[in-house]
Amino acid sequence: MKGAAALLAVTALAPLPVSAQLAFGPAIGDQAVLQRDKPIVVEGEAPAGTALTVTLGETIAQAKAGKDGHWRATFPAMKAGGPYRLRAATRDSAVEADGVMVGDVWLCSGQSNMELPVRRALDFDGQMNSAADPMLRLLTVPKATATKPRRTFGEPASWEASTRDTAPEFSAACWYMARELRKAEPGVAIGLIDASWGGTAIRAWLDPAATRKIYGADEATLLDAYDRDPLDANVRFAPRWIEWWRTQDKVEPWRTPNAVQWSPLPGIAPWDRLGEAPLQGLLGWAWFRRTITLTPDQARDGATLSLGIIDDGDQVFVNGRPVGNSYGWSNPRDYKVPGHYWKAGANEVLVAVWNSYGTGGFMGPADVLKLTLADGSSIPLGDQWRYWISTAKGSPPRPPWDAIAGLGLIGNAMVAPLGRIGLRGVAWYQGESDSGQTGYDVRLRGLIDGYRRQFSDPALQVLVVGLAGYGDPAPTPGESGWAQVRDEQRRAVAATPGTALVSAIDLGSRTDIHPGDKNELGKRLARAALGKPGPQAVSARRDGSDVVVSFDGVEGALTGWSGAPISFELCAQTCRFARATADGATVRVHGDGQPVTRVRYGWADTPVVNLYDAANMTPTSFELTVE
Incomplete structure (x- = not known):
């Protein structure tokens, strides 16, 4: 029987009626893995007030559905083992999940470098020769957004189960990590939950408590308004957008459309395909x-303006009044516009489109653009x-309702449904979309706190991947949005017990934002899961004219491959490259007679680095104040 919500009619004498309302939560089903060595929480839905008996193998627990129809049963902690049958039964119906194992469960989440599938990795x-493993179980969470959990x-x-057919489409970083962990404990089943979405910002994954704490009550209130009335929320948000636009351009086309020179658009398609040189x-x-x-009749009763998919973002006006703002390259734009926005005769619709990567504009086809009365x-x-x-x-x-950067919208739909299942840990690979925005360390700590709240585990292990390099290497010291994110990842991890930073700084490609060496990344994640995350800088002190940087997590000693360590900078008002020497768990950065207040390492989108320990692990970008 397939699927977590498959309903069984079972009794010793005759089949029981099937109840469509009785179900396990979405993380429970045939071949699921439940977390060992922690109380096992099983949740689901049933008619309000219904009493249930839940069994896991020979162990029995009782539950009762609340007024909202949600029930929860808790079993004592169990050692790794299985397979078991998990069954939830009321007086007249039951659900079952077969082949359930007790082992380790990992949630893997983030943006496209976590989402990148095994088939696209090196x-x-x-690697497919060893893909078949019945003790490695895979669950991919469908992409979705929601304004509430x-x-x-x-x-x-x-x-x-992992096979040559199922593994290729699964997260490569997650799968390779688990394969290494399976080698460490062959008798322990591992369940992987992939909840990832390319291009997403970290704020889209926050839980409601972190959202309110970081972004404030006003933003939470605006999101609530959108849930009730999207047009009202858009009207409230538009002044912020308009104020920003006035910092960019003196022309306000929504107010004075004839103030600019318009050119005919030859068709509806991504603008790179239209043959228009501009x-x-x-x-x-x-x-x-x-x-x-x-x-007059058409205008009076209002209409829905459908523009299809727009890449990337849009701000839409009807007769000078804002009606919609969206972002995302996969969500159709459908904006309800009331009658008092329209008028009999000519109406002006203006769409501002922002493109940040690749092609942009109306994705088409032309027939999806219409006004439904x-x-x-409809009017084509x-x-x-x-x-x-x-x-x-x-x-x-x-x-705050932005599809891939809205406040908690993805976490609400892709993480919240997991409920309070037990986890061994979380692997998080994201940050590219937050480059150039300060405060990533605050958002990352909020994300971690949210995980620990949801899964009722204040010590839940969280592994954070430091961004891989991407873009041209920098020949001289300068600022770097990606290095800033890496350093803020480091700061968040250093301030949060039970977390580890896994460097991928050397695994990138300057020409590909999605580097293929997820095998090596998986090995590093597995080492971190086992308590060996690799070297990370923790402090910098003066020693005469030199600066000595100390590292934690060093196996053996640090060394510079092919010579002395490179990519170190000494900084005061400006930064300059400096000569360095590795010694055990420290690196001495040699002074040059100029003032020094800070030391940096790997401070570029794609730095050239050669500092490794005996386990071939390397630190990520950092900036430290010199004490």
């Missing part, structure tokens, strides 16, 4: 304008558009 064909996934999902390769802002003529009829909007390119280049403020 040596895929060779959910108890179910956006779509059904089921556990699968749009080719555009990273920045383009405005689109469409005039819609309505009768109150009587169900797949032609007659005009465009104008602004000189604005900046990134706009993002609303």
Whole structure:
């Protein structure tokens, strides 16, 4: 029987009625793994007030559904073992999950470098020779967003054993980590839960408590308003966007559309495919304008403006009034516009589109662009558009309902449904989308606190991957958004017991934001899970004219591959590269007679580094104040 919500009709004498309301939570199903050595929590849904008997093998627990229909049963901690049958039964119905193991459960989460599947990693064909492992179980959480925490996934999902057919589409970093852990304890089953989404910001994964603490009550209130009335929330948010726009461009097309020179848009498609030279390769802002003529009856009753998918972000105005703001390259834009926004005769629709990467604009096809009237009829909007390119280049403020950077929207839909299942730990690989934004350490600590709240484990282990290099190496010292994120990852981990930072700084590719060596990354994650995360800088002190940097987590001694350690900088008002010498768990950065207040290492998007310990582990970027 397949699926966590499969219903069984079982009794000693006759089949019991099937109840569609009785179900396990989405993380429970055939071939699931439950966490060993911790109380085992099993949750699900049932009619309100229903009493349940829940059995795991020979162990029995009782539960009762609350007024909201949610029930929870707790079993005593168990050692690794199985397979077991897990069964929840009321007087007249039951659900079962077969082949359940007790072992270690890991949640793997983040953006595209965690999502990147095994089939896209290096040596895929060779690695598939060892893909089959019935004790390694995989669960992929479907992508979804929600303004409030959910108890179910956006779509059904089921556990699968690792095979040559199932492993290729699973997270490579997560799978390779688990494969190493399986070698360390061959008799322990491992369950992997992949909840990842490319391009997402960390704030999209926060729980409601962290969201409110970090971003304040006003943002939480605005998100609540969007849940009740999207148009009202957009109207409240628009002044922030407009104020920002005025820092970018003196022209306000939504107020004075005739103040700029518009060009005909030849079609509806990503703008790189339209054959328009001004749009080719555009990273920045383009405005689109469409005039819609309505009768008095059509205008009076309101309509829904459908624009299809827009890449990346949009701010939409109707007759100068804001009606919608979205971000994301996979979500269609459908904005309900009330009658008093429209007028009989000509109406002006203006769409500001921001593109930050790749191509942009209306993704099409043309027939998805339309105005749906109150009587169900529609006016096609797949032609007659005009465009104008602004000189604005900046990134706009993002609303709290933003699909991939909204406040907690992804965590609400992809992590909250896991409930209070037991976890061995969490592996987190994200930060690329937060480059250039300060305070990543605060957001990361909020994320970790949220995990520990949800899973009722104040000591839950969290492994954080320091960003891999991407982009051209820097020939001279300078500022780096990626190095800043790495250092803030380091600071958050240093301040949070039970966490570990796993460096991937040397595993990147300057030409590919998705480096393929996830095998080595998986090995490093596994070492960290076993208590050996590798060297990280902890302090810097003066020693005469030199600076001595001390490291924790060093196995053996630090050494510079192919010579002395490089990528060290001494800084005061400015920074300069400096000569360094490794000695055990320290590195001496030699002074040059100039003032020194800080020392930096690997401070570039793609630094060239050669500092390793005896386990071939390397530290990530850091900046330390010299004491």
